[in-house]
Amino acid sequence: AAQLSAVKGRFSTDEKVTSREDVTTYNNYYEFGVDKAAPAKYAHTLKTVPWTIKVDGLVGKPAEYALEDLIKSSALEERIYRMRCVEGWSMVIPWVGFPLADLIRRVEPQGSAKYVAFETAYRPKEMPGLQSAFPVLDWPYVEGLRLDEAMNPLAILAVGLYGETLPNQNGAPIRLVVPWKYGFKGIKSISRISFVEKEPPTSWNRQAANEYGFYANVNPAVDHPRWSQATERRIGEGGLFVKRRPTVLFNGYAEQVASLYAGMDLKKFY
């Protein structure tokens, strides 16, 4: 991985950062297998150079953007964010990236655009998980945000972690990080960004709508139907004798994002 120069960004937590070893070997990236160790083993096959992102839909400047151009025009920041997985574990990750809002402003969404839809690259030859006869998800992986969520300064497109370019297993070359939402919203290896009027489909919601909502905001009061979301285990903390810690509404980012959901029933819009 190449070094990235990044300035200290806003919103960074001073909590103890999870080790690079754990951040890069314990991943959910089903395109490379469902086992947490599979992405670190197999994701090296993904060719991330050259990389383009197709921007389309209700947008003033639709185009196929080269990744270098997108990164060049934005100052990279280090953002140390908590990451809470829907499975009940969490990490603290030093991302390097730039605000998603920078990219959105640049491509000039039209007034009718209300949502942003994302799509992961679909490369069966480079992604062994896509070759399975019994797909675990409907590929390609898709995600989405409401436009105002996407414009929130907490939301970033990450291109690195630990001061270096992203390892493939973490979603190279560019991925979404929305730290107040469950990890699965952070779509990896983005190849397409579309601006749309209606709520776009999202992969886990399509897989099990009663378990994974469009919003997927971290919320200790709204349980997953099959397990509690009240507590979490911080990876790398205490080994076998890890003590669960209470999960915090919006993963502790309520100050920045709670206003986005004012008046909404979070039990209904989970």
Place this chain on the structure above:
Amino acid sequence: MRAQGQPQAVKFTLPQVPKIAIYIVGFIPAVWLFYEGINDRLGADPMRYLEQSLGLWALRFLIATLAITPLRQLLKINLLRYRRGLGLLAFYYACLHLLTYLVLDQGLDVAAIVADIVKRPYITVGMATFIILIPLAVTSNNASVRKLGGHAWARLHRLVYLAAIGAALHFILVVKSWPPEPLVYAAIVATLLGYRLIRSLIKKPQPRRRAA
């Protein structure tokens, strides 16, 4: 029990090792897991790895227990003398799996554990499966066979079929989506139970076998 009456049906017998060897070999995964765990070599989420591995071994031993009869009937391989050991190993691993959940995962938080048992189907199924295994483990000795009588004992131990279904279901319910591993285990359990069902339908009514 019945196999003892018809030794001539068994063409092939593996060299007989002392039954204690089953326990010694059977506990190797547990010892290894605890050793690796104490040395922090179980990956990023060691508690979860330990918990899941112990549960998986319990299911594997349960499957091994269920494989004894088809192996004998179809392939004439008689491993009947090891069946009790395999069944008990399944129970011991289920105990360790449960203990890991209660102590390491939930930190003996009684409220959280009770809420889990009541609200989470996979925990409900898992606990029910464990409870089913208790009477089987308690009666896995010669004294119990004598006391209950072979027929009643065998009837009681048919509960192992229910336990196997429970264990496979418990595994499926805990994962996201439909990954292959729990489905493969469920398919093996379904095959082993389906075999018995089909055989019982074909061989009905079963005449009592007599010693030759």
